[in-house]
Structure formats: structure tokens, C-alpha cells
Amino acid sequence: MATTIRERLLDRTRMDLGDLPQPFDFAFVGDGVRDHFNVEHRPFDESSITVLKDGLSIVPAEEGITLDGLTGTVVFAAAPAPGIMWEIQGMKWRYFSDEDLTLFIDTAISQHSHNRADPSGGAYDIGNIAPVEEYPIALYATIQALWALATDASFDIDILAPDGVNIPRSERYRQLMDMIGARQTQYDELSAALNIGIKRLEVFTVRRTAKLTNRLVPVFMPQEWDDRTTPQRLYPPISLQGTPPVPISKGVYDIALYADEPHTFLVDFNSGTESNPLDPYDLTNAVFYAPIVRVKGSHGPPITELSVSVEDVVNGHVRLSLDSDQVKKIPNWCFWELRLKKEGETSFTTHLKGDVRHEYGVIRKVPS
Secondary structure, eight states: OOOOHHHHHHHHHHHHHTOOOEEEEEEEEOOSSOOEEEOSSOSBOGGGOEEEETTEEEOGGGGTEEEETTTTEEEESSOOOTTOEEEEEEEEOSSOOHHHHHHHHHHHHHHHTTTOBOTTSSBOOGGGOOHHHHHHHHHHHHHHHHHHHHHHHTTOOOEEOTTSOEEOTTHHHHHHHHHHHHHHHHHHHHHHHHTOSTTOOOOOOOOOBOTTTOSBOOEEOOOOTTOOSOOOEEOOOOOOTTSOOOOOOSEEOOEEEOTTOOEEEEEETTOOBTTBOOOOOOOTTOEEEOEEESSTTOOSOOSEEOEEEEEETTTTEEEEEEOHHHHHHSOSEEEEEEEEEOTTOSSOEEEEEEEEEESSOOOOOOOO
């Protein structure tokens, strides 16, 4: 059965932590007084739970039962009648739930891939992770989880009894710190060998400011000595040192074009994520404008415009497309926006923007 990258990272992190799922069985008898019961096994997987009432399987919601896998509690809407046997069966973990480990994995991905781009120069996400990088990321997520366990163990103190009994509870903290150091060394060695991760070597393009104009000197893509095509302009990010960054409140979508082939994609106005929010809109009688410009945020004449067609007014599906003739007009790097004006409004509002790049460049004939 095929698994996603996130599932493989989760499985590998659990294996390294020794926190594999295990079955459990917990039984108790109602007394007519208590409505809260602490399961002796936590955290447990709420989706795997089977509740038995006097040996018969039931649906917890129908009996007014709430399960909390993180704290390991069973809460009844009303105290169960006395003498009735209840049984909870399912899968548990030793340390962390899937939600906890997913948080560590997301943190490891964001730090491991910091300041990286996908092959087309766009935003780097979990779908761009190469198979060779899955284990280092899982290893880094394991380190994050071990730090959480070490914080918990740091509150344990040694017990010295008058009769000479000595229980070195702080030894668990020292063992965890030794394990963190060993795992960190392992991650650093793998990252250095593959040149990935936080400490990877990076090559930067040094910018300089012209003394005459006090503006940055443009940078162009290096070319072979016999390449006579038009130089391609590069737009490295400008340093914001001493300047507060401008918050981005619009959705971002980068368009990757291939040679001179036509391009089309679908925009869903009724969906989105926290990092790419799109407010749901009623697209009835809406007017769209999707220019492609050379300068980001320009309101001047565009290079060309994307064709916009509403495929589903109710669900907010809009298709944008470029034909091959339009693609030929577009330089190797420019910018686009999707602007919308609803019925009764006098001005357009930008909802989506991003870069437009040729994945392998525009095919042009080299002059002889």
C-alpha cells in the first residue's frame, strides 16, 4: 500500500524513538457516582477505540461518552449505572500521539529546509523532499521529541532514604542528554555528507550599490561563452536589515511554464490553508483581471493577461490559462496577480499573486 511522505516520516520517527503502537485493554465497573474514569494507558489512538458495554460493542457518542486520548480519560454525560462492566480496547503509544509527533516533524521540515526553493525557484514544501532526505528529517524530528522527554525528566530528583536506599532518578535525564548529543552528531554528519539541513553550505550572489545612482546593480544568469541568447535577469531577495518586513496577506501561487507549451490551472476560492488563505466568495457576476507584468505589483500595461473562466460559481472554481502564443511573449521571470471585482464594487482587489518562471527556459534559436 502506497504511503505519503508524512506517513513515512511518522513511521520512521516512531521506530527511532521506540514508540511503536501497542494494543491495550482497560475494564472498569460503573458505581452510579463517578462520571470520569482514568484509563491506565495513555496516550491512546482515539480512532482505534472500541467500547464494550457488558461485552457488547457500542457507539460511544450514542451513550454520551467522550474519549480523550492525550490525557487518557473517559467522560460520561451521566454517571454509569452500578454493576455494569465497561471495557475500552484500542491502540496506545509509549510517549507521543500522532499529533505530537506531527508537530515535531513539521518543525524539523521547516528548519531542515529553511531558505530553500523548489527546482523552479518557488516555495519549498513537503512534496519536494527527496527520498534521501527523509531519514535525516525523521532523525531531526526524533531529536525534537527527545528534547521534550528531557524537559520532563529534568524535574526528577534523586531519592536518598535514611536506610541507605538510593534511587538516582536524575540518571534518566543524563541518559536522554547523552542520546540527544549522539543523535545530533549523527544528524550533523549526514547533513554534512549530503550538504543538506541547517548547516549546509550555501552560495550567495553578492550585490553592490552603484555610487552614482545609489541603486543595486542588476544581476544576470551566468551563460556559456558561445551562448548569444538574451541574458536572463535575476531578482535575488533584497536584504531587509533595518527595515520591518511587509506582511503578506494574499495567497501565493507560482506559475511554472515549460518551454512554449500552453499552461492552465484551477483556483478554488472556497478552500485554502493557514499559509495560503483564500476567502470564500460568491462569484456571481464577478469580474476578473489576471495580468502578467515585469515588475512586481505594477499597475502599468501588462505583458499579457491570463484567460479567466468561472467553472463553478457555487463552489468557487475558476480556471486560468495561457496559450502557446502568450507563453512565447513571457520572459523567463516575471510576476502575475489575480484581481477580482464583485458586482457593485468600483475597484479590483488582489486575491492571488506569485512568480511566473520558465522551468527550462523559452526555446529560442541561437543566431549564427
